[in-house]
Amino acid sequence: MAAVLDSVRAFFAHSIFTIDAENAGDVVARETLLDRAMGPNRRRKSSEKIRRGRVPAEGLALVARDRDGHVIGTVRLWNIEAGVNADGTAIDALLLGPLAVDASFEGKGVGSALMRAAMLEAKTRGHGAILLVGDAPYYERFGFFAAKAQHLVMPGPFERSRFLALELVEGWLDGAAGMIVPTGRMLTSAPVRRAA
Numbered sequence: 001m002a003a004v005l006d007s008v009r010a011f012f013a014h015s016i017f018t019i020d021a022e023n024a025g026d027v028v029a030r031e032t033l034l035d036r037a038m039g040p041n042r043r044r045k046s047s048e049k050i051r052r053g054r055v056p057a058e059g060l061a062l063v064a065r066d067r068d069g070h071v072i073g074t075v076r077l078w079n080i081e082a083g084v085n086a087d088g089t090a091i092d093a094l095l096l097g098p099l100a101v102d103a104s105f106e107g108k109g110v111g112s113a114l115m116r117a118a119m120l121e122a123k124t125r126g127h128g129a130i131l132l133v134g135d136a137p138y139y140e141r142f143g144f145f146a147a148k149a150q151h152l153v154m155p156g157p158f159e160r161s162r163f164l165a166l167e168l169v170e171g172w173l174d175g176a177a178g179m180i181v182p183t184g185r186m187l188t189s190a191p192v193r194r195a196a
């Protein structure tokens, strides 16, 4: 992770923003940004069923920061099983989302930088494919297409034309069919302190 982010940082050294790993101190700023960018219904999406109560995939919660270090963009990826292949073997993959950028920074390449850093980090970590639900005209530029996810379904209502996939390893999703199932580690609540 450090190597990928170092190269991303070097690339953006003279830029108005940097890409960084999310840390615990970013959570409030990230949630505020998501509320503003995606509105109050964001927690009702089918993708949210995959994320709820789980932690993101290892090393795959990223933020964009402005020059003062404030969070101006966020993207996270989640461990899933993307159905099964022709042999009936479950296919490990990632679900990306939400991706959001602070409105005052839109159109400056922040979203693209988050996407490219996330895709590079996922590939470096050995993941084979990324799925997402989003606007095809935006995500197609990164190589995401509906055809790769055509026999897969989300656990809840979704628009087929917005359900997209990218193979990081060629052929990873060949024959993939069935429902997306979350496989990420569960969030653990803080330990309860008991009096001796």
Ligand SMILES: CC(C)(COP(=O)(O)OP(=O)(O)OC[C@H]1O[C@@H](n2cnc3c(N)ncnc32)[C@H](O)[C@@H]1OP(=O)(O)O)[C@@H](O)C(=O)NCCC(=O)NCCS
Binding pocket: 037, 038, 099, 100, 101, 102, 105, 106, 107, 108, 109, 110, 111, 112, 113, 133, 134, 135, 137, 138
């Ligand atoms: C979508 C979003 C993440 C893009 O971030 P960004 O930093 O503005 O994106 P970039 O600067 O990297 O790219 C801008 C380009 O994407 C295009 N674009 C942005 N949103 C788009 C969309 N929904 N559909 C098609 N193209 C889109 C812009 O027109 C621009 O095109 P150009 O390069 O030809 O000028 C940001 O607008 C956002 O947070 N939107 C609200 C939340 C959201 O919709 N999240 C994605 C869920 S689908």
